[in-house]
Structure formats: C-alpha cells, structure tokens
Amino acid sequence: IEVTEESERIVEDAVMRALESLYNPDNLPQNNASSAGERIVMSQQANADSKSAQFTGEVLEEATRTLVQEFGMDILPVANEVINKWKVEEEQENDGNATEVPETRKKRQAVFRIKRQSGGSKKCTTHPSNCNDRFHTTTRSITGHCNNRENPELGKSVSPLRRVLGGAFYADGLGQMRTRSVTGAELPSARLISNVLHDDRNNQVFSANINHLHMIIGQFIAHDVVFIPSSVVFNTKLILLSLIPLLLARNGGQLDCSACNSPQRVSGNCAPIRVSLNDRYFKIPCMRLTRALNGQENFGVRSQIGQNSHFLDLSTVYGSSECEMDSVRSFRDGKLKTFTGLGYTLPPQNFNDTNCQSKAPWVCFTCGDFRNSLHPALIPIHTIFIKEHNRLADLVRSRRRRMSDEEIFQLVRKILIGMWQHIVYNEYLPKYLPQRSLRNFDLQPLRNRVHLGYKPKQDPSISAEFAAAAFRFGHSQARFDFPRLNAAGRPAGNYDLGHDIFYADQNYLSGIGGWEPVMNGMVRLAGMKSDRYFSFGIRNQMFEIRGRNGSGVDLVSVNIQRGRDLGLHPYVMYRQFVGLSPVSKFNDLNTTFSKENINALRSVYSDPMDIDLYTGIMLEENMAGAQLGPTGVFLIAEQFKALKTGDRFFYESSVANTDNFNLDEMNEIRQNVTLAKLICTNMDSINRINTDIFDFRSNQVACSTLPEININTFLR
Numbered sequence: 001i002e003v004t005e006e007s008e009r010i011v012e013d014a015v016m017r018a019l020e021s022l023y024n025p026d027n028l029p030q031n032n033a034s035s036a037g038e039r040i041v042m043s044q045q046a047n048a049d050s051k052s053a054q055f056t057g058e059v060l061e062e063a064t065r066t067l068v069q070e071f072g073m074d075i076l077p078v079a080n081e082v083i084n085k086w087k088v089e090e091e092q093e094n095d096g097n098a099t100e101v102p103e104t105r106k107k108r109q110a111v112f113r114i115k116r117q118s119g120g121s122k123k124c125t126t127h128p129s130n131c132n133d134r135f136h137t138t139t140r141s142i143t144g145h146c147n148n149r150e151n152p153e154l155g156k157s158v159s160p161l162r163r164v165l166g167g168a169f170y171a172d173g174l175g176q177m178r179t180r181s182v183t184g185a186e187l188p189s190a191r192l193i194s195n196v197l198h199d200d201r202n203n204q205v206f207s208a209n210i211n212h213l214h215m216i217i218g219q220f221i222a223h224d225v226v227f228i229p230s231s232v233v234f235n236t237k238l239i240l241l242s243l244i245p246l247l248l249a250r251n252g253g254q255l256d257c258s259a260c261n262s263p264q265r266v267s268g269n270c271a272p273i274r275v276s277l278n279d280r281y282f283k284i285p286c287m288r289l290t291r292a293l294n295g296q297e298n299f300g301v302r303s304q305i306g307q308n309s310h311f312l313d314l315s316t317v318y319g320s321s322e323c324e325m326d327s328v329r330s331f332r333d334g335k336l337k338t339f340t341g342l343g344y345t346l347p348p349q350n351f352n353d354t355n356c357q358s359k360a361p362w363v364c365f366t367c368g369d370f371r372n373s374l375h376p377a378l379i380p381i382h383t384i385f386i387k388e389h390n391r392l393a394d395l396v397r398s399r400r401r402r403m404s405d406e407e408i409f410q411l412v413r414k415i416l417i418g419m420w421q422h423i424v425y426n427e428y429l430p431k432y433l434p435q436r437s438l439r440n441f442d443l444q445p446l447r448n449r450v451h452l453g454y455k456p457k458q459d460p461s462i463s464a465e466f467a468a469a470a471f472r473f474g475h476s477q478a479r480f481d482f483p484r485l486n487a488a489g490r491p492a493g494n495y496d497l498g499h500d501i502f503y504a505d506q507n508y509l510s511g512i513g514g515w516e517p518v519m520n521g522m523v524r525l526a527g528m529k530s531d532r533y534f535s536f537g538i539r540n541q542m543f544e545i546r547g548r549n550g551s552g553v554d555l556v557s558v559n560i561q562r563g564r565d566l567g568l569h570p571y572v573m574y575r576q577f578v579g580l581s582p583v584s585k586f587n588d589l590n591t592t593f594s595k596e597n598i599n600a601l602r603s604v605y606s607d608p609m610d611i612d613l614y615t616g617i618m619l620e621e622n623m624a625g626a627q628l629g630p631t632g633v634f635l636i637a638e639q640f641k642a643l644k645t646g647d648r649f650f651y652e653s654s655v656a657n658t659d660n661f662n663l664d665e666m667n668e669i670r671q672n673v674t675l676a677k678l679i680c681t682n683m684d685s686i687n688r689i690n691t692d693i694f695d696f697r698s699n700q701v702a703c704s705t706l707p708e709i710n711i712n713t714f715l716r
C-alpha cells in the first residue's frame with residue numbers, strides 16, 4: 001500500500017481532530033469522578049503503563065471514527081501504513097538533537113508513545129533496546145519482554161490479548177458492544193441471564209472428589225497470566241502538556257459507571273448492566289461495570305491488553321514490572337519481604353492501598369499481583385510461595401556464601417517458576433481436562449527427556465476467549481463459605497466469601513492460627529461442582545461493603561457482560577470452530593447439552609445465535625473424565641499449549657543460548673516437586689496430607705514421606 005502526501009495529511013488531520021475533541025472541555029463528561037468522593041472497590045485497576053496505552057487507544061478510536069465516517073472502512077489499511085511510517089521516522093530521529101520539534105510532531109509522539117523511554121523518570125518497566133544482551137538472552141525478564149526474540153513484545157506485560165477466532169464481534173464492527181439479538185429484539189441483560197440460568201438458589205452441590213484447593217490454585221493461575229485493566233478517566237490536556245508517562249498515574253482516576261445513563265453522562269467506557277424490578281437481591285436499576293480499557297495500537301477495531309506478563313511465570317509472586325518486583329524484594333540474601341508481627345508469616349503489609357476495605361491495623365498486602373487481597377483465601381497461597389522462595393534462598397546462601405543478593409534472587413526465582421509450571425501441568429490441568437486433550441495438545445510433562453518443542457512462531461499471549469470466558473469457569477467451583485479446620489482436622493469456624501471481598505481481617509486472626517486453618521479447610525473439604533450454578537457470594541456480593549446489601553455486583557453478570565465488552569463471538573461460532581455440529585435452532589444443541597439446559601436457554605435467549613460464550617461453556621455437558629464441556633476444554637487446552645510451546649524459558653524446554661534447566665535439574669523438579677510437599681513444608685499445622693492433592697477423599701500420608709527438592713542439583 002502506497003503512502004501518499006495526501007493520505008498522510010488526511011491521517012494527521014484525523015488524529016489532531018481526535019485530540020481536540022477528546023480534550024475539548026465541552027465534550028468532557030460532567031460528573032466523571034466517582035460520586036461523594038467514595039472510592040469504588042475494584043479489582044481491575046490500570047497501572048501507569050496501561051493508562052498510557054489507553055490514551056493512545058482512545059485517540060486512535062476517535063480518529064478511526066472520523067476516517068470511517070468520511071472515507072469508509074477502506075481507508076484504514078492506508079492509515080495504518082502512515083502510522084508505521086511515522087514511527088520509523090520518529091525513531092530514526094536523534095533524541096539528543098536540539099532543534100525545535102514542531103507542535104504537531106510533539107503531539108504525534110505523545111499519541112504513539114514514541115518517546116516513552118526517554119520521558120520516563122521511574123524505571124517501572126525497562127524497554128531493552130535489543131534483546132541480545134546477555135541478560136535477556138539467557139534469563140526470563142520480569143515483564144516477559146524479549147521472551148520471543150523475533151517479536152520481543154509478544155506476551156510481555158501491557159501487551160494485546162490474542163484472539164482465537166479472528167476479528168472481534170462488535171455491533172458497529174469497531175468497538176460498540178452488541179445489544180441486539182439476531183432477531184432484532186434487545187439482548188437479554190447479563191443479570192437476567194445470570195438469574196435465570198446460573199442461580200444455585202442456595203442449593204449447594206459439591207464436587208464428588210475435587211477439593212476447594214483446586215479452585216484457589218486456578219485463581220492463582222488466573223492472576224499469574226490474566227489482568228485486563230479497566231478504563232480510567234482522562235484529561236487529555238494534562239497528558240499532552242506533560243508528555244511524561246508518570247503523570248498519567250495521577251490523571252487516570254476511576255470512572256463511576258453505576259448509573260444506567262452513565263454511557264451518555266459519564267463515559268463511553270461505561271457498560272452498566274440492567275437489573276429488573278423484581279430482582280431478588282439488587283434494588284437498583286443498573287449494576288456498575290467499566291469497560292476494559294481500549295489499547296488499540298492501530299486504526300480499526302477496539303482491542304484489549306493484559307497488564308501482567310502473559311507467561312506462566314509467577315507474576316503473582318514477583319510482579320510484572322520492575323516497580324512491582326522491587327516492592328516485594330528485601331534486597332538481602334535474595335529474599336522477599338514478609339510481615340511476621342503476629343508470630344506467623346504473611347506477605348508484607350500495604351498501608352497505602354486505598355482499595356482495601358478493612359482499615360489499619362487489618363491492612364491488605366503487597367504482592368506481585370494487586371488482587372492478592374481480593375478475598376482472604378488467596379493469602380495462604382501467596383504466603384506459601386513467598387515462604388518457599390525464602391526457604392530456598394536460605395539454602396542457596398548456606399551453600400554458596402559468595403553469591404550476591406541478585407544472583408540468589410534470580411536463581412531461586414527460576415527454580416520456583418519451574419516448580420510452579422510443573423505443578424500446573426502435572427497436577428492441576430489433569431484434574432479437569434480429559435486425558436485425550438492432554439495428549440492432543442501436548443500438555444503432559446515428559447519423563448527423563450528434554451522438550452524440544454519451543455516454537456518462536458507460537459504466539460504465547462493470553463486469548464480474549466480464555467481470559468473473559470473459558471478460564472472463568474473456576475467461579476463455579478467457589479463455595480459460599482470457607483470453613484476452617486484445625487491441625488487435628490476438626491471444624492474451627494468459617495467465614496463467608498461475600499462478606500470478605502477486599503477485607504483482609506480474616507488473615508489477622510492470630511488466636512486461631514492465622515491463615516493455616518483456612519488452608520487446611522481448602523485441602524480437606526470439597527469445592528463446588530463445576531457446573532452452571534454459582535454460589536450466593538459470587539452471584540450477589542462481589543465487592544459488597546459490609547452491612548450494605550446490594551452495594552456490590554454479580555460476578556456472573558460481569559463475566560457475561562465482559563465477553564460482550566471484549567467483542568467475543570457468540571457461543572455457537574466457537575462451538576463450530578472446535579468441531580462441533582453447526583446450530584441453527586435450539587434443538588441442534590442436543591449433541592452437547594441436556595434437554596433441561598436447552599429448555600433453560602430457550603427461556604431467556606430468543607435465538608441460539610445469541611448465546612454468550614461464557615453461558616454456553618458453563619451449560620455444556622462435561623466431557624468424559626473432565627470438569628468442562630468440549631468448547632471450554634478446547635479454549636483452555638489451546639491456551640496452555642501456547643503457554644508451553646511459546647515460552648522460550650519453559651521449565652522442560654531446552655533452547656540454545658538460554659540458561660534453561662539441564663536434564664538433571666528438570667528431573668529433580670519432575671521427581672521431587674509436588675504441590676502437597678510445597679504445602680507441607682510451609683505450614684506448621686499440617687502433618688498428613690492427601691496423596692492426590694486435589695482429591696479430598698484420597699488417602700492421607702505423612703508429609704515426611706513425600707520426596708523433597710534437593711537444592712544442590714541446581715548449584716552448578
């Protein structure tokens with residue numbers, strides 16, 4: 001495609017007009033800050049880098065609208081060529097050059113984030129100028145940058161989500177959420193769907209064999225690989241004046257998307273969910289939801305980003321940026337910070353977390369991932385990994401007195417990530433994916449061999465379908481309550497999930513042994529059956545403020561609405577994509593749905609083409625030997641394959657010039673690492689544990705009989 005002076009002028013004009021209209025005070029929403037100065041509790045907070053991506057995304061979105069209005073869709077490919085030309089030009093220009101940069105040039109640089117490195121004053125994220133230095137060749141970076149040497153940004157933190165089904169499904173083809181059925185009627189509201197199809201009516205159906213630990217480990221995986229930040233408020237003028245990314249952090253405040261008319265009154269990034277008058281819990285006309293921030297980097301369709309490193313690399317423990325990593329390190333002997341003021345170990349306290357609902361002294365915590373205090377049962381998992389890191393660091397230090405803090409840190413980080421990857425592929429996935437899929441997608445660990453399947457062409461990024469639908473299946477496994485068990489395995493009280501979202505006080509109960517009884521409960525008691533029903537807390541009390549019924553949201557509705565927000569295609573498209581029979585009427589679903597579920601779907605959707613992906617996945621009949629139906633299984637298995645074959649530092653992979661494990665080290669992990677031992681080693685009140693860690697009915701064995709990782713294997 002030829003870029004002409006004419007096309008360049010048209011594009012420049014569209015971008016400048018977009019900037020003007022976005023920062024025109026008359027166009028700024030009147031009440032965009034949250035009402036009454038109250039912070040809205042949320043889990044998807046955008047960091048400074050994501051906010052900077054949103055700025056670019058919104059200018060491009062607005063400019064796309066103008067271009068399409070005036071010239072039609074056909075202009076977009078040329079327009080994108082113009083951006084590429086500019087980027088090349090700007091980057092070639094010498095930064096140190098003192099000649100005056102014209103105003104439009106400056107704006108252009110700001111929009112396309114061309115001067116990010118030189119402008120930044122804080123090293124939250126490094127942007128290595130090339131990936132060929134020794135560190136990035138051999139070692140996994142904290143952001144994931146340079147993991148793929150041909151395309152260094154693939155899978156790094158703050159980079160685009162991938163799409164399994166090409167394109168996105170938007171009402172206007174660009175970014176507007178679908179609101180209409182194929183019949184022309186209005187789509188059912190996400191809350192209505194949740195009420196009709198996903199309400200467990202407090203009839204709790206537990207899994208026959210899988211424990212609650214499987215749920216929480218799933219969430220820990222989710223928090224490692226998925227973080228879709230929500231849109232924030234923008235003051236474009238300030239951004240343009242400063243041109244400094246750091247200032248963005250202060251610009252982008254929360255949007256209040258509670259009102260039904262917030263899409264008009266507050267921001268186009270509001271997508272509140274309709275609640276009907278006869279709702280059994282919510283007495284409000286709409287439930288708040290902010291759209292995932294638009295990180296589109298080209299003219300064309302809206303696109304979303306993952307803020308954490310997409311790789312399975314313990315972002316939960318170490319963070320996804322230099323700042324996050326620095327905030328958890330002690331910088332002594334390679335260890336991580338902890339809080340031990342109560343006589344047992346917790347992650348370090350965070351006194352500046354304005355999202356935390358419980359106040360000092362029961363503050364929330366600082367971990368690699370911001371969502372660590374989303375509910376109290378996440379903290380035991382974070383703590384076990386922190387303790388294991390520090391235990392291994394002590395062992396290394398006792399054998400290698402001269403290793404520096406940095407050397408110990410990197411070595412232990414690498415070992416712990418290897419252990420984690422092994423646990424996920426060896427123990428977690430086989431518990432709900434069928435054997436056949438594990439084989440077909442090459443997800444089984446090898447024996448006494450190195451994996452030679454690293455594929456630089458494999459995009460490791462998290463897919464929108466996995467993040468916004470398939471891997472949220474775990475919400476169905478969450479119990480209403482978290483029962484505590486003491487060291488002897490006897491009941492020791494419980495707490496309700498819905499009462500504790502972003503409250504940390506349950507972790508401060510030193511009198512009953514802190515978090516350990518919660519952990520014991522998850523190991524020894526059943527989780528909920530993975531099905532279409534969700535517990536009360538999940539469906540009614542997400543982010544609820546204690547004592548204020550209805551002040552929270554319904555997570556199931558959010559999941560459904562999030563799918564529409566991300567432009568996921570309707571369920572039947574994916575169904576066909578994974579090889580199931582095509583569907584034109586409800587009865588065609590009968591190959592993978594029960595009669596009962598087909599009738600249920602019919603009672604809320606007017607056409608099978610309308611079924612949301614999340615709902616479709618949750619209503620499919622489970623495959624034999626699996627906890628999910630064929631569409632969910634496919635989207636999850638496909639993602640874990642990408643995370644394996646697309647990760648240059650995967651623990652089983654042997655790749656030239658990397659500092660990956662040798663065969664002895666790999667075998668050490670394969671033979672001696674289990675989640676059971678990891679838990680045993682880092683808890684005081686556990687002496688016996690399930691032989692099959694995720695099966696609460698399995699025999700109990702003494703912790704001391706389980707094999708233990710030998711650190712000497714890794715000291716070359």
Ligand code: HEM
Binds near residue numbers: 215216375473477
């Ligand atoms: C008590 C348990 C859990 C709670 C309270 C919880 C809560 C949440 C919340 C509030 C969100 C944000 C939704 C949005 O704004 O779009 C979310 C997202 C998500 N959850 Fe959960 N969750 C839980 C367990 C799980 C489990 C067990 C899994 C997987 C096995 C899981 C997977 C995910 C994924 C993949 C996302 C998307 C993350 C993102 O968009 O950044 N969650 N969860």
Ligand SMILES: [Ca+2]
Binds near residue numbers: 225315
């Ligand atoms: Ca990660």
